[in-house]
Amino acid sequence: MTSKHIQKRRGLATIVTSAIMMSAVCILGSAGVVWSQTSLSTQQIEMSKTVDDYTNKLNESATFEYVYCSDSPCNTIIVIITNNGKIGIDIEKITISEKNSGFSKIHSISEGEIRPNSSIVVPINDPSFSSFSVLDIQSSTERGNIIQTQIST
Numbered sequence: 541m542t543s544k545h546i547q548k549r550r551g552l553a554t555i556v557t558s559a560i561m562m563s564a565v566c567i568l569g570s571a572g573v574v575w576s577q578t579s580l581s582t583q584q585i586e587m588s589k590t591v592d593d594y595t596n597k598l599n600e601s602a603t604f605e606y607v608y609c610s611d612s613p614c615n616t617i618i619v620i621i622t623n624n625g626k627i628g629i630d631i632e633k634i635t636i637s638e639k640n641s642g643f644s645k646i647h648s649i650s651e652g653e654i655r656p657n658s659s660i661v662v663p664i665n666d667p668s669f670s671s672f673s674v675l676d677i678q679s680s681t682e683r684g685n686i687i688q689t690q691i692s693t
Contacts, residue, residue, distance in 0.1 A: 597683040601625035604689045605659055607677055613670035614693035619662045621679060621687075623654040630654075630682040634662060638672045669693055 605620040617636065623629050631652030637644040647664045654660050669675065670693060678688045 593683065596627055597685060599625050599627050600629050600681055600683060600685050602629055602631070602654065602679065602681065602685070602687055604677065604679070604687060607689055607691045609669070609691070609693055610663070615667050615669060616663055616665045617669060617675070617677075617691065619664065619677060619679070620659055621654065621662070622659040623656055626656055628653060628655050629685075631660065631662075632680050632682050634664065635676075635678045635680070636664060636666070636669070637676050637678070638674070639676065641672070643668065643672065 601624040603622050603624055605622040607617065607619050610616045610618050619634055621631060631649050631654065633649060634647045635644060636647070645664070645666050645668075647662070649662060652660060652662075672693055675691050675693060676688065677691060678686060680686050
């Protein structure tokens with residue numbers, strides 16, 4: 541083989557190697573861009589959802605309209621909760637407790653949706669209510685807001 545033929549092969553090998561390297565860089569670069577776009581859009585959706593949840597939590601406003609015993613001795617407590625906010629809320633549970641004795645009754649609510657400027661009535665039965673002079677009433681919403689009051693039995 542002559543030296544001219546060897547130099548032509550070396551020049552061709554450099555071009556082929558460069559083309560392979562450029563192709564690899566393009567493929568890896570494209571994969572990196574696609575991955576980062578997917579990751580960014582996923583994080584953006586998560587962030588939007590979190591901001592919406594916190595905004596809605598701040599806009600929730602519920603109050604106990606009435607809390608009273610419906611009979612004597614107190615076996616049934618009637619709880620009326622009113623939504624004063626601009627958005628609907630969902631009451632998940634009402635907890636009735638007495639701190640000194642450790643008594644606690646959790647009443648789950650399956651249909652606790654309250655539209656703005658509306659109320660729900662929740663009767664809670666337990667014969668042990670009459671055993672206590674003061675009970676704490678606590679209501680929890682789906683978004684984690686809590687309202688509290690007390691009742692004398």
